[in-house]
Amino acid sequence: MRHALRLPSLSRLLTVLVVAVVVTALIPAAPASAKTVKIDKRLFGLHDGDPRDPSWPAVSPGSIRLWDSGVSWAELEPSQGAVDWSRLDAIVAAANARGAEVTLVLGQTPAWADDPALDGVGPQYMPRMDAWKNHVAAVASRYKGRIKAYQVWNEANIVNYWAQNRHNTPFGMARLTDAAYGTIKSIDPSALVVGPAFATRLSWQRTYLRTFFGSRVSGVPVWKRMDAISLNLYPTADGTPESSLKLLKAARASMALRGVPASKPIWNSEINYGLATGGSGASTGIPASKQASYVVRTYLLNAAQKVKRVHWYMWDRPEIGSTKMVAADRTTPTLAGRAFGLVQGWMLGGKLVGPTRSSLPCTKDKAGTYTCVIKYRGGVKRVYWNPNKRVKIRTAKSATFTVNIYGKQTKVRGGSTKKVNYQPIMVRSKF
Secondary structure, eight states: OSSOOOOHHHHHHHHHHHHHHHHHHSOOOOOOOSEEOOOOGGGEEEEOOOOOOSOOOOOEEEEEEESSOOOOOHHHBBBTTTTTOOOHHHHHHHHHHTOOOOEEOOOOOOGGGGGGSSOOOHHHHHSSSSHHHHHHHHHHHHHTTOOEEEEEOSSSTTTTTTSSSSSHHHHHHHHHHHHHHHHHHHHHHHHOOEEEEESSSHHHHHHHHHHHHHEEEEEEEEGGGOSSSEEEEETTTTHHHHHHHHHHHHHHHHHHTTOOOTTTTTEEEEEOSSBSTTTTTOOOOOOOOHHHHHHHHHHHHHTHHHHEEESOOOOTTSSSSSSSSSSTSSBBBBBHHHHHHHHHHTTTEEEEESSSTOOOOOEOOSSOOOEEEEEEETTEEEEOOOOEEEEEHHHHHHHEEEEOTTTOEEEEETEEEEEEEEOOEEEOOOO
Protein backbone atom coordinates (compact mmCIF):
# COMPACT_ATOMS: atom_id res chain seq x y z
CA MET A 1 0.00 0.00 0.00
CA ARG A 2 2.01 2.95 -1.22
CA HIS A 3 -0.37 5.61 -2.50
CA ALA A 4 -3.10 7.69 -0.94
CA LEU A 5 -6.57 6.17 -1.12
CA ARG A 6 -9.12 7.47 -3.59
CA LEU A 7 -12.48 7.32 -1.94
CA PRO A 8 -15.77 6.65 -3.69
CA SER A 9 -18.28 9.40 -4.28
CA LEU A 10 -19.99 10.86 -1.21
CA SER A 11 -23.41 9.51 -2.23
CA ARG A 12 -22.02 6.01 -2.74
CA LEU A 13 -20.11 6.16 0.52
CA LEU A 14 -23.16 7.27 2.48
CA THR A 15 -25.22 4.47 0.94
CA VAL A 16 -22.59 1.89 1.79
CA LEU A 17 -22.26 3.20 5.34
CA VAL A 18 -25.98 2.92 5.95
CA VAL A 19 -26.02 -0.63 4.62
CA ALA A 20 -22.97 -1.50 6.70
CA VAL A 21 -24.58 -0.21 9.90
CA VAL A 22 -27.71 -2.27 9.29
CA VAL A 23 -25.73 -5.40 8.44
CA THR A 24 -23.39 -5.00 11.41
CA ALA A 25 -26.35 -5.00 13.75
CA LEU A 26 -27.36 -8.40 12.40
CA ILE A 27 -24.04 -10.23 12.30
CA PRO A 28 -22.81 -12.55 15.04
CA ALA A 29 -19.61 -11.93 16.94
CA ALA A 30 -16.36 -12.89 15.22
CA PRO A 31 -15.19 -16.42 15.93
CA ALA A 32 -13.23 -16.75 19.15
CA SER A 33 -9.54 -17.50 19.06
CA ALA A 34 -8.40 -21.03 19.81
CA LYS A 35 -7.62 -21.96 23.40
CA THR A 36 -4.18 -23.18 22.31
CA VAL A 37 -2.11 -21.73 19.46
CA LYS A 38 1.18 -23.31 18.42
CA ILE A 39 3.67 -20.70 17.25
CA ASP A 40 5.10 -21.06 13.75
CA LYS A 41 8.13 -19.00 12.73
CA ARG A 42 6.40 -18.04 9.47
CA LEU A 43 4.08 -15.85 11.57
CA PHE A 44 6.97 -13.39 11.83
CA GLY A 45 6.94 -11.87 8.37
CA LEU A 46 8.34 -8.73 6.79
CA HIS A 47 8.48 -6.79 3.56
CA ASP A 48 12.01 -6.08 2.37
CA GLY A 49 12.51 -4.25 -0.89
CA ASP A 50 15.77 -6.10 -1.58
CA PRO A 51 16.47 -8.96 0.83
CA ARG A 52 20.14 -9.28 -0.08
CA ASP A 53 23.18 -8.21 1.92
CA PRO A 54 23.51 -5.82 3.62
CA SER A 55 19.79 -5.06 3.95
CA TRP A 56 18.65 -8.50 5.11
CA PRO A 57 17.12 -8.28 8.61
CA ALA A 58 19.40 -9.37 11.43
CA VAL A 59 16.26 -10.50 13.28
CA SER A 60 15.70 -13.53 11.00
CA PRO A 61 12.10 -13.35 9.76
CA GLY A 62 10.25 -16.57 9.03
CA SER A 63 8.53 -15.25 5.91
CA ILE A 64 8.77 -12.42 3.41
CA ARG A 65 6.15 -10.90 1.12
CA LEU A 66 7.47 -9.52 -2.14
CA TRP A 67 5.62 -6.30 -2.77
CA ASP A 68 7.31 -2.99 -3.62
CA SER A 69 10.35 -5.15 -4.33
CA GLY A 70 10.65 -4.43 -8.06
CA VAL A 71 9.24 -7.82 -9.08
CA SER A 72 5.61 -7.17 -10.00
CA TRP A 73 4.39 -8.62 -13.30
CA ALA A 74 4.69 -5.22 -14.98
CA GLU A 75 8.31 -4.97 -13.78
CA LEU A 76 9.27 -8.54 -14.67
CA GLU A 77 7.83 -8.42 -18.20
CA PRO A 78 7.50 -4.82 -19.42
CA SER A 79 7.38 -6.11 -23.03
CA GLN A 80 5.65 -9.32 -24.05
CA GLY A 81 8.06 -12.24 -23.88
CA ALA A 82 10.95 -10.08 -22.65
CA VAL A 83 11.06 -11.38 -19.08
CA ASP A 84 13.96 -10.39 -16.84
CA TRP A 85 14.11 -12.90 -14.01
CA SER A 86 17.46 -11.75 -12.60
CA ARG A 87 16.18 -9.64 -9.70
CA LEU A 88 13.53 -12.14 -8.61
CA ASP A 89 16.04 -14.99 -8.92
CA ALA A 90 18.45 -13.20 -6.59
CA ILE A 91 15.76 -12.25 -4.07
CA VAL A 92 14.32 -15.76 -3.90
CA ALA A 93 17.80 -17.28 -3.54
CA ALA A 94 18.64 -14.87 -0.70
CA ALA A 95 15.41 -15.59 1.14
CA ASN A 96 15.72 -19.36 0.65
CA ALA A 97 19.29 -19.30 1.95
CA ARG A 98 18.12 -17.55 5.11
CA GLY A 99 15.17 -19.85 5.71
CA ALA A 100 12.40 -17.34 5.03
CA GLU A 101 9.31 -18.55 3.18
CA VAL A 102 8.61 -16.42 0.10
CA THR A 103 5.22 -15.03 -0.94
CA LEU A 104 5.14 -13.36 -4.37
CA VAL A 105 2.34 -10.95 -5.33
CA LEU A 106 1.48 -11.86 -8.95
CA GLY A 107 -0.04 -8.58 -10.17
CA GLN A 108 0.07 -5.95 -11.68
CA THR A 109 -0.73 -5.75 -15.36
CA PRO A 110 1.95 -4.66 -17.89
CA ALA A 111 0.63 -2.34 -20.59
CA TRP A 112 0.97 -4.94 -23.35
CA ALA A 113 -1.28 -7.40 -21.43
CA ASP A 114 -4.13 -4.91 -21.00
CA ASP A 115 -7.17 -5.21 -23.20
CA PRO A 116 -8.26 -1.68 -24.23
CA ALA A 117 -11.76 -3.05 -24.74
CA LEU A 118 -11.89 -3.63 -20.98
CA ASP A 119 -11.99 0.08 -20.15
CA GLY A 120 -8.41 0.97 -19.44
CA VAL A 121 -4.67 0.51 -19.87
CA GLY A 122 -2.35 0.45 -16.87
CA PRO A 123 -1.17 -1.78 -14.02
CA GLN A 124 -4.48 -1.46 -12.17
CA TYR A 125 -6.63 -2.79 -15.02
CA MET A 126 -7.94 -6.24 -15.86
CA PRO A 127 -5.44 -8.20 -17.95
CA ARG A 128 -6.30 -10.44 -20.85
CA MET A 129 -7.01 -13.86 -19.39
CA ASP A 130 -4.60 -15.67 -21.73
CA ALA A 131 -1.77 -13.34 -20.75
CA TRP A 132 -2.58 -13.73 -17.06
CA LYS A 133 -2.54 -17.53 -17.19
CA ASN A 134 0.71 -17.54 -19.15
CA HIS A 135 2.39 -15.27 -16.58
CA VAL A 136 1.17 -17.32 -13.62
CA ALA A 137 2.29 -20.55 -15.30
CA ALA A 138 5.73 -19.15 -16.10
CA VAL A 139 6.33 -18.02 -12.51
CA ALA A 140 5.00 -21.21 -10.93
CA SER A 141 7.12 -23.36 -13.25
CA ARG A 142 10.34 -21.42 -12.71
CA TYR A 143 10.05 -21.21 -8.92
CA LYS A 144 8.46 -24.55 -8.12
CA GLY A 145 9.56 -25.55 -4.62
CA ARG A 146 11.35 -22.22 -4.05
CA ILE A 147 8.42 -19.81 -3.82
CA LYS A 148 6.01 -21.34 -1.32
CA ALA A 149 3.06 -18.96 -1.75
CA TYR A 150 1.59 -16.85 -4.55
CA GLN A 151 -0.76 -13.96 -3.89
CA VAL A 152 -3.21 -13.03 -6.61
CA TRP A 153 -3.19 -9.23 -6.28
CA ASN A 154 -2.47 -6.33 -3.96
CA GLU A 155 -5.37 -4.41 -2.40
CA ALA A 156 -8.13 -5.31 -4.79
CA ASN A 157 -10.48 -2.75 -3.22
CA ILE A 158 -8.19 0.26 -3.76
CA VAL A 159 -8.45 1.96 -7.16
CA ASN A 160 -4.69 2.60 -7.29
CA TYR A 161 -4.27 -1.15 -7.66
CA TRP A 162 -7.61 -2.33 -9.07
CA ALA A 163 -9.57 0.26 -11.01
CA GLN A 164 -13.33 0.39 -10.59
CA ASN A 165 -15.30 0.08 -13.80
CA ARG A 166 -17.64 -2.39 -15.49
CA HIS A 167 -14.84 -4.92 -15.99
CA ASN A 168 -12.64 -4.21 -12.99
CA THR A 169 -15.14 -5.58 -10.53
CA PRO A 170 -15.10 -7.96 -7.55
CA PHE A 171 -16.18 -10.70 -9.98
CA GLY A 172 -13.35 -9.81 -12.35
CA MET A 173 -10.91 -10.29 -9.48
CA ALA A 174 -12.64 -13.57 -8.63
CA ARG A 175 -11.99 -14.75 -12.20
CA LEU A 176 -8.29 -13.93 -11.86
CA THR A 177 -8.20 -15.76 -8.52
CA ASP A 178 -9.87 -18.84 -9.98
CA ALA A 179 -7.50 -18.90 -12.95
CA ALA A 180 -4.41 -18.43 -10.77
CA TYR A 181 -5.48 -21.21 -8.41
CA GLY A 182 -6.10 -23.71 -11.20
CA THR A 183 -2.86 -22.86 -12.99
CA ILE A 184 -0.60 -22.94 -9.92
CA LYS A 185 -2.05 -26.14 -8.48
CA SER A 186 -1.59 -27.92 -11.81
CA ILE A 187 2.13 -27.06 -11.75
CA ASP A 188 3.02 -27.03 -8.04
CA PRO A 189 0.29 -28.65 -5.91
CA SER A 190 2.20 -27.92 -2.70
CA ALA A 191 2.30 -24.17 -3.31
CA LEU A 192 -0.16 -21.98 -1.40
CA VAL A 193 -2.47 -19.66 -3.31
CA VAL A 194 -3.33 -16.58 -1.27
CA GLY A 195 -6.35 -14.51 -2.18
CA PRO A 196 -6.01 -10.86 -3.19
CA ALA A 197 -5.20 -8.53 -0.33
CA PHE A 198 -7.98 -6.24 0.87
CA ALA A 199 -7.81 -2.98 2.78
CA THR A 200 -10.10 -3.09 5.81
CA ARG A 201 -9.95 0.34 7.42
CA LEU A 202 -13.20 1.77 6.01
CA SER A 203 -16.66 0.25 5.96
CA TRP A 204 -17.00 0.53 2.16
CA GLN A 205 -13.75 -1.43 1.80
CA ARG A 206 -15.21 -4.23 3.89
CA THR A 207 -18.40 -4.07 1.83
CA TYR A 208 -16.32 -4.54 -1.33
CA LEU A 209 -14.56 -7.46 0.36
CA ARG A 210 -17.92 -9.01 1.18
CA THR A 211 -19.04 -8.67 -2.44
CA PHE A 212 -15.87 -10.39 -3.63
CA PHE A 213 -16.34 -13.31 -1.26
CA GLY A 214 -19.90 -13.69 -2.46
CA SER A 215 -18.61 -14.31 -6.00
CA ARG A 216 -18.80 -17.70 -7.69
CA VAL A 217 -16.82 -18.75 -10.74
CA SER A 218 -18.39 -21.65 -12.64
CA GLY A 219 -20.59 -22.17 -9.61
CA VAL A 220 -17.69 -22.47 -7.13
CA PRO A 221 -17.40 -19.94 -4.26
CA VAL A 222 -14.22 -17.95 -4.76
CA TRP A 223 -13.01 -18.60 -1.20
CA LYS A 224 -12.65 -22.27 -2.16
CA ARG A 225 -10.10 -21.22 -4.77
CA MET A 226 -7.53 -19.99 -2.26
CA ASP A 227 -5.57 -21.51 0.60
CA ALA A 228 -5.56 -18.35 2.69
CA ILE A 229 -7.39 -15.04 2.91
CA SER A 230 -5.36 -11.83 2.88
CA LEU A 231 -6.25 -8.69 4.85
CA ASN A 232 -4.25 -5.49 5.29
CA LEU A 233 -5.13 -4.48 8.83
CA TYR A 234 -3.83 -0.89 8.96
CA PRO A 235 -5.85 0.94 11.61
CA THR A 236 -6.56 4.67 11.47
CA ALA A 237 -3.73 7.14 12.03
CA ASP A 238 -4.20 7.09 15.80
CA GLY A 239 -4.88 3.34 15.87
CA THR A 240 -3.20 0.65 17.93
CA PRO A 241 -2.70 -3.12 17.66
CA GLU A 242 -5.88 -3.53 19.67
CA SER A 243 -7.94 -1.35 17.30
CA SER A 244 -6.42 -3.20 14.34
CA LEU A 245 -8.01 -6.37 15.71
CA LYS A 246 -11.41 -4.68 15.54
CA LEU A 247 -10.88 -4.48 11.77
CA LEU A 248 -10.10 -8.19 11.74
CA LYS A 249 -13.33 -8.89 13.61
CA ALA A 250 -15.36 -6.73 11.23
CA ALA A 251 -13.78 -8.35 8.15
CA ARG A 252 -14.48 -11.82 9.51
CA ALA A 253 -18.08 -10.85 10.10
CA SER A 254 -18.40 -9.56 6.52
CA MET A 255 -17.00 -12.79 5.12
CA ALA A 256 -19.21 -14.92 7.36
CA LEU A 257 -22.22 -13.33 5.67
CA ARG A 258 -21.00 -14.89 2.43
CA GLY A 259 -20.46 -18.33 3.89
CA VAL A 260 -16.70 -18.17 4.42
CA PRO A 261 -15.94 -20.63 7.23
CA ALA A 262 -14.24 -19.32 10.38
CA SER A 263 -11.57 -21.99 9.91
CA LYS A 264 -10.28 -20.44 6.68
CA PRO A 265 -6.69 -19.26 7.33
CA ILE A 266 -6.12 -15.50 7.40
CA TRP A 267 -2.89 -13.63 6.72
CA ASN A 268 -2.26 -10.05 7.82
CA SER A 269 -0.40 -9.07 4.66
CA GLU A 270 0.49 -5.49 5.62
CA ILE A 271 0.60 -3.70 8.95
CA ASN A 272 2.11 -0.50 10.32
CA TYR A 273 0.83 2.29 12.56
CA GLY A 274 0.45 6.05 12.54
CA LEU A 275 -0.46 6.24 8.85
CA ALA A 276 -3.08 8.65 7.59
CA THR A 277 -3.95 6.51 4.57
CA GLY A 278 -1.74 3.43 4.71
CA GLY A 279 1.49 2.76 2.85
CA SER A 280 3.52 5.95 2.57
CA GLY A 281 0.65 8.27 3.43
CA ALA A 282 1.35 11.13 5.85
CA SER A 283 2.31 9.64 9.19
CA THR A 284 2.02 10.78 12.76
CA GLY A 285 4.99 10.70 15.10
CA ILE A 286 5.06 7.72 17.45
CA PRO A 287 7.71 7.56 20.22
CA ALA A 288 10.30 4.81 19.88
CA SER A 289 9.10 2.98 23.00
CA LYS A 290 5.56 2.91 21.65
CA GLN A 291 6.75 1.70 18.24
CA ALA A 292 8.52 -1.24 19.89
CA SER A 293 5.50 -1.92 22.07
CA TYR A 294 3.24 -2.01 19.01
CA VAL A 295 5.47 -4.61 17.36
CA VAL A 296 5.34 -6.93 20.37
CA ARG A 297 1.60 -6.48 20.88
CA THR A 298 0.85 -7.00 17.17
CA TYR A 299 2.45 -10.43 16.93
CA LEU A 300 0.99 -11.66 20.21
CA LEU A 301 -2.55 -10.48 19.44
CA ASN A 302 -2.55 -11.71 15.86
CA ALA A 303 -1.27 -15.13 16.91
CA ALA A 304 -3.98 -15.35 19.56
CA GLN A 305 -6.57 -14.72 16.83
CA LYS A 306 -5.13 -17.53 14.68
CA VAL A 307 -3.69 -15.20 12.04
CA LYS A 308 -1.06 -17.32 10.26
CA ARG A 309 1.27 -14.66 8.85
CA VAL A 310 1.90 -11.04 9.79
CA HIS A 311 4.00 -9.23 7.19
CA TRP A 312 5.27 -5.93 8.57
CA TYR A 313 5.39 -3.14 6.01
CA MET A 314 8.31 -2.62 5.70
CA TRP A 315 11.80 -3.43 6.96
CA ASP A 316 14.21 -1.46 4.78
CA ARG A 317 12.14 1.68 4.11
CA PRO A 318 12.32 3.86 7.26
CA GLU A 319 10.59 6.68 5.40
CA ILE A 320 7.42 4.57 5.26
CA GLY A 321 5.22 4.59 8.33
CA SER A 322 5.75 5.76 11.85
CA THR A 323 6.97 2.37 13.07
CA LYS A 324 10.49 2.23 11.72
CA MET A 325 12.32 -1.08 11.85
CA VAL A 326 15.72 0.24 10.73
CA ALA A 327 17.76 3.41 11.04
CA ALA A 328 18.54 5.76 8.17
CA ASP A 329 21.24 3.37 6.92
CA ARG A 330 18.39 0.92 6.09
CA THR A 331 20.24 -1.87 7.88
CA THR A 332 20.72 -1.18 11.61
CA PRO A 333 17.67 -2.29 13.64
CA THR A 334 15.90 0.38 15.66
CA LEU A 335 14.25 -0.38 19.00
CA ALA A 336 11.16 -1.50 17.03
CA GLY A 337 13.34 -3.69 14.80
CA ARG A 338 14.93 -5.29 17.83
CA ALA A 339 11.47 -5.79 19.32
CA PHE A 340 10.61 -7.93 16.29
CA GLY A 341 13.40 -10.30 17.30
CA LEU A 342 12.53 -9.99 20.98
CA VAL A 343 8.91 -11.09 20.64
CA GLN A 344 9.97 -13.85 18.27
CA GLY A 345 12.31 -15.13 20.97
CA TRP A 346 9.53 -15.00 23.54
CA MET A 347 7.08 -16.93 21.39
CA LEU A 348 8.99 -19.46 19.29
CA GLY A 349 9.19 -22.95 20.70
CA GLY A 350 6.04 -22.45 22.69
CA LYS A 351 2.29 -22.23 22.41
CA LEU A 352 -0.15 -19.55 23.45
CA VAL A 353 -2.66 -20.66 26.06
CA GLY A 354 -5.17 -18.90 28.27
CA PRO A 355 -4.28 -17.64 31.76
CA THR A 356 -6.66 -20.31 33.06
CA ARG A 357 -7.73 -23.63 31.54
CA SER A 358 -11.07 -22.19 30.45
CA SER A 359 -9.84 -18.87 29.05
CA LEU A 360 -8.45 -17.85 25.67
CA PRO A 361 -4.96 -16.56 24.82
CA CYS A 362 -4.23 -12.86 25.34
CA THR A 363 -7.23 -12.11 27.52
CA LYS A 364 -8.11 -8.64 28.79
CA ASP A 365 -9.35 -8.06 32.35
CA LYS A 366 -11.77 -5.42 33.63
CA ALA A 367 -8.97 -2.89 34.03
CA GLY A 368 -8.01 -3.35 30.36
CA THR A 369 -4.82 -5.26 31.17
CA TYR A 370 -3.79 -7.95 28.67
CA THR A 371 -2.21 -11.24 29.69
CA CYS A 372 -0.67 -13.54 27.07
CA VAL A 373 0.59 -16.89 28.35
CA ILE A 374 3.26 -18.81 26.44
CA LYS A 375 3.96 -22.35 27.61
CA TYR A 376 7.19 -23.98 26.54
CA ARG A 377 9.31 -26.92 27.64
CA GLY A 378 11.27 -24.90 30.21
CA GLY A 379 8.30 -23.24 31.90
CA VAL A 380 5.91 -20.37 31.30
CA LYS A 381 6.28 -16.84 29.93
CA ARG A 382 3.52 -14.38 30.75
CA VAL A 383 3.39 -11.10 28.83
CA TYR A 384 1.44 -8.20 30.36
CA TRP A 385 0.49 -4.73 29.17
CA ASN A 386 -2.24 -2.12 29.53
CA PRO A 387 -2.66 0.17 26.49
CA ASN A 388 -4.26 3.04 28.39
CA LYS A 389 -2.98 3.31 31.96
CA ARG A 390 -0.46 2.14 34.54
CA VAL A 391 -1.62 -0.80 36.61
CA LYS A 392 -0.17 -3.43 38.93
CA ILE A 393 0.00 -7.13 38.19
CA ARG A 394 0.99 -9.95 40.52
CA THR A 395 3.65 -12.32 39.29
CA ALA A 396 3.33 -16.10 39.51
CA LYS A 397 4.71 -17.67 42.69
CA SER A 398 7.43 -19.39 40.68
CA ALA A 399 8.45 -16.22 38.77
CA THR A 400 12.20 -15.77 38.34
CA PHE A 401 12.81 -12.75 36.10
CA THR A 402 11.22 -10.15 33.82
CA VAL A 403 12.26 -8.80 30.41
CA ASN A 404 11.11 -5.41 29.08
CA ILE A 405 10.89 -4.12 25.51
CA TYR A 406 14.52 -2.99 25.69
CA GLY A 407 15.58 -6.58 26.30
CA LYS A 408 16.65 -5.82 29.87
CA GLN A 409 16.36 -8.79 32.21
CA THR A 410 15.59 -8.19 35.89
CA LYS A 411 15.29 -10.67 38.73
CA VAL A 412 11.88 -10.75 40.36
CA ARG A 413 10.48 -12.31 43.49
CA GLY A 414 7.65 -14.76 42.93
CA GLY A 415 4.24 -13.49 44.01
CA SER A 416 5.37 -9.85 44.02
CA THR A 417 3.65 -6.97 42.22
CA LYS A 418 4.93 -5.19 39.13
CA LYS A 419 3.83 -1.96 37.50
CA VAL A 420 2.69 -2.32 33.89
CA ASN A 421 1.72 0.20 31.20
CA TYR A 422 1.56 0.19 27.38
CA GLN A 423 5.03 -1.37 27.23
CA PRO A 424 4.73 -5.16 27.43
CA ILE A 425 6.83 -6.98 30.00
CA MET A 426 7.54 -10.69 29.95
CA VAL A 427 7.61 -12.54 33.27
CA ARG A 428 9.31 -15.90 33.16
CA SER A 429 8.26 -18.54 35.71
CA LYS A 430 8.66 -22.28 36.24
CA PHE A 431 4.91 -22.87 36.02
